[in-house]
Amino acid sequence: MEADKVMCLPKLSRVAVCGGTHGNEMSGIYLVKELLKAKAKGVEEEEEETVPALLVLSNPRAMQQCRRYIDTDLNRCFTHAALTGPMLDPELYELVRSRELNATLGPKGSPEAVDLICDLHNTTANMGLCLISHSDCDWICLHIFRYLQRQMSDVPIRYIHLDVSNKEAYSLDSVGKHGFAMEIGPQPHGVVRSNVYAVMKAGVQHMLDWVTSFNSGRAFESGFVDVFTMVKCIDYPRDSKTHNITATIHPELQDRDFCLLCPEDPLFQTFSGETLSYKGTEPLYPFFINECAYYEKGIALCLARQRRLRIPAIRVQTEQEQQANKQRSASEEEE
Amino acid sequence: MEADKVMCLPKLSRVAVCGGTHGNEMSGIYLVKELLKAKAKGVEEEEEETVPALLVLSNPRAMQQCRRYIDTDLNRCFTHAALTGPMLDPELYELVRSRELNATLGPKGSPEAVDLICDLHNTTANMGLCLISHSDCDWICLHIFRYLQRQMSDVPIRYIHLDVSNKEAYSLDSVGKHGFAMEIGPQPHGVVRSNVYAVMKAGVQHMLDWVTSFNSGRAFESGFVDVFTMVKCIDYPRDSKTHNITATIHPELQDRDFCLLCPEDPLFQTFSGETLSYKGTEPLYPFFINECAYYEKGIALCLARQRRLRIPAIRVQTEQEQQANKQRSASEEEE
Known part of the structure; x- marks a missing residue:
């Protein structure tokens, strides 16, 4: 072309x-x-x-x-x-x-x-x-x-x-x-x-x-x-026996769809208050953060690369x- | 006492x-x-x-x-x-x-x-x-x-x-x-x-x-x-035949729970874009504005008097x- x-x-x-x-x-x-x-x-x-x-x-x-x-x-x-x-x-x-x-x-x-x-x-x-x-x-x-x-x-x-x-x-x-x-x-x-x-x-x-x-x-x-372009999805942390979620989206990530997520940024907060950070090696763009219908699909958020x-x-x-x-x-x- | x-x-x-x-x-x-x-x-x-x-x-x-x-x-x-x-x-x-x-x-x-x-x-x-x-x-x-x-x-x-x-x-x-x-x-x-x-x-x-x-x-x-103290509830405007709602909460009222609603204030916006105003005679405090579970109960919002x-x-x-x-x-x- x-x-x-x-x-x-x-x-x-x-x-x-x-x-x-x-x-x-x-x-x-x-x-x-x-x-x-x-x-x-x-x-x-x-x-x-x-x-x-x-x-x-x-x-x-x-x-x-x-x-x-x-x-x-x-x-x-x-x-x-x-x-x-x-x-x-x-x-x-x-x-x-x-x-x-x-x-x-x-x-x-x-x-x-x-x-x-x-x-x-x-x-x-x-x-x-x-x-x-x-x-x-x-x-x-x-x-x-x-x-x-x-x-x-x-x-x-x-x-x-x-x-x-x-x-x-x-x-x-x-x-x-x-x-x-x-x-x-x-x-x-x-x-x-x-x-x-x-x-x-x-x-x-x-x-x-x-x-x-x-x-x-x-x-x-x-x-x-x-x-x-979607790269992957991440599930909530879950209890290995009950499969119940044990954490939700971290308050610093909630509502920040399409804001770059970098390695070690806060990702989840457990129900007892502990912060879990993003362990990926590449900065990526999160979206569908905390979408209601995706709890049952095992998706807490999706991650994308921008091109x-x-x-x-x-x-x-x-x-x-x-x-x-x-x-x-x-x-x-x-x- | x-x-x-x-x-x-x-x-x-x-x-x-x-x-x-x-x-x-x-x-x-x-x-x-x-x-x-x-x-x-x-x-x-x-x-x-x-x-x-x-x-x-x-x-x-x-x-x-x-x-x-x-x-x-x-x-x-x-x-x-x-x-x-x-x-x-x-x-x-x-x-x-x-x-x-x-x-x-x-x-x-x-x-x-x-x-x-x-x-x-x-x-x-x-x-x-x-x-x-x-x-x-x-x-x-x-x-x-x-x-x-x-x-x-x-x-x-x-x-x-x-x-x-x-x-x-x-x-x-x-x-x-x-x-x-x-x-x-x-x-x-x-x-x-x-x-x-x-x-x-x-x-x-x-x-x-x-x-x-x-x-x-x-x-x-x-x-x-x-x-x-709750005074009354107001339903969404509805189609008389289908009973479907024909309007939703007005953008100026949405999320403004407990902000005084005065007569003639915007209340609903129809799906075709028309504004419907509050026809009450007394200023009252709205709450439960656009609560999901209340659509089926016929409640768009509740109104209260403060004491x-x-x-x-x-x-x-x-x-x-x-x-x-x-x-x-x-x-x-x-x-």
């Missing part, structure tokens, strides 16, 4: 915004419900499409009970293997539901999949707004990220890269051709805070604006962005380019 | 500290577990009693599932009627468990009840440390409250008075001769934050120190304390006084 060449990418015709993938993460649930209302009103009043997206409430049963999930974490069900292998247990609600969602929004990895999925999440960690994706070379996601940073300069916005292949990626957003989770915190699960809701509403609106602008033919310049990436200039393909590309893929398939 | 007369009250021989009455309020759960460990170690090493209290984990099944309750809210099961009437449904775990706890710590209203119950709770609301009691003339609770305020001057500490009789009082702490909930926030349910845990640990330690000091014969001077109370000087009864009092009650019963 030459430095200033503009990369031409297919139009994003079908965009999905999903909420309630975790049934107790309230901002996304109320935002999708609000967008559904606006859309219904727009249809009624025969306006042009007010919300140019497919709106999905992913886990209605869990939402009804205000729980993360009923039987198993829905947002871990979307690996290629889980979606295409034999159904492990049709009694598990989320296994069934993940296939329904894959049929609606995918199939994952196929030409029929929606072009972009934005899946809305909340965390109890003090993470601001994060886009989380399994790709560090999805120029659509990275351009949206840079656009949000510029449009919402009063909110800390980061990009978290989970270094796994699309096939291994387990999250709902991996079903789309492009996709990311929009994760916002801190907000207790089961609660909706107006400030967090407002940030999510603005984030989704700017994302949809960007898509409209991209589809209309505007070119977006090349540049640099910082991404946080600067160059993103190319992009614009949407013209109809001729798109046509030519289609013919090329078709003839490649025949070969 | 004369102004400077010292009131003599029975010794507090049996004190209970309870955690896990709500199975996802983590500070109390981990604190009681830690105190149990310290106690076991003290017994092992034949020290004098390290924790002079009965330690209770109230709802072990809910704790195991990290949920508030299994079938029904345990902390609403302790009215006189619920404890003594026919068992409504022995299939409901908390109904059975409330009777077990009443047998251990009560029976409520009887001479056999423990002298003092301190029941540990957390809230997602920004309430600091609150003692909550159904009495505004329980001098033991009010003296403990004043002592905590003096010992922990860096923490906002308030006393909330729920204006109901002991018979109507529904909470576990009402089973003791004296009792209060120690409520600390903000902390998301299912999470333990080191700062909130530390405040609770200090609060319980100071409470136990006060009891030891009181029992040893020290007199506590009279004085004034401010209490917040200044005079508490008398108190000391423990001497053994002779206690003996004389016992004889007096016995002869009264005979009459």
